[in-house]
Amino acid sequence: MPAGAIAVTGAVRTPRTVTADQIAALPQRTVSVQFASGKGTEQHAEAGVLLTDLLPVDSLATTSAKNDQLSFAVVAVGSDGYRALVSYGEAAPDFGNRGLLVSTSEDGAPLARPRLVVPGDGKGGRYVSDLVRLEVIRAAG
Template identity: 40%
Template sequence: MISTSSIGALAVAVILSGQAGTADADSSGAVTVSGAVTTPRTFTADYLAHPTCGTHTVGFETPAGPRSHVYQACPLEPMLADARPIGRPADKHPFLTLGILAVGADGYTAALSYGDVSSTIAHRPAMVAWAEDGTLLDRPTLVMPDDASGTRYVKQLTEIRVVALAE
């Protein structure tokens, strides 16, 4: 069930849904949205390069000092909306009962709340990038534009797994 606050994300998801396919997530650049969703989806590099995606400059701190990158990226929210997450419809905010795990090819996993991807909650929500500083990436990267550090960035992204936090 999509809330009215997700209408914008849903509209983008509908526009882009023709570009989500059934490709194997292990194929180059594909990212699968799975778990507590009605329609698991796999998004290809073509989806991520869609004109509705944009250029975003982000900065964060590392132990080696500040970093700044320019990403070509799509918001994660319409990708989730296209897979139709299964929230708790009886709750005031049904999707806030969901957690999101971003999984990299090496097994590195970052946990997000639905608020981290929602354009109505986060100032700058999570994105999936396909290019960094003008260079195409072998696999997408999860980008968290408002994080002070890069610890929740997931390189070589293969899966976005939606999990129910409450029954």
């Protein structure tokens, strides 16, 4: 897979690979985050695209059930196999609207691979570095 590309798999209408250029063409956001890590408290300015801009609701394999998007979760997978799960509802603008970000730069420096950023988390455990895949799952039947 090309550097900076992310595979979008699972419960989506069309599995695909999103390139670094396609990510760069989406609306960009910058957020300030603070979280605890093994190094102590970290503070960073992360820039990139909202998860929901990269993975809009109409890309999910939804049904006509009421608020069906709330039945989905996204497993972010790093190149080393590290995984973290976020619910689609916490990212969705009509629901949690937490501003989950697929960051392409940190503190003004470009990242070699994108990183999932979860603003508001007290610890950085759901920050997935070297992001290579977003696996969409249906969490409820």
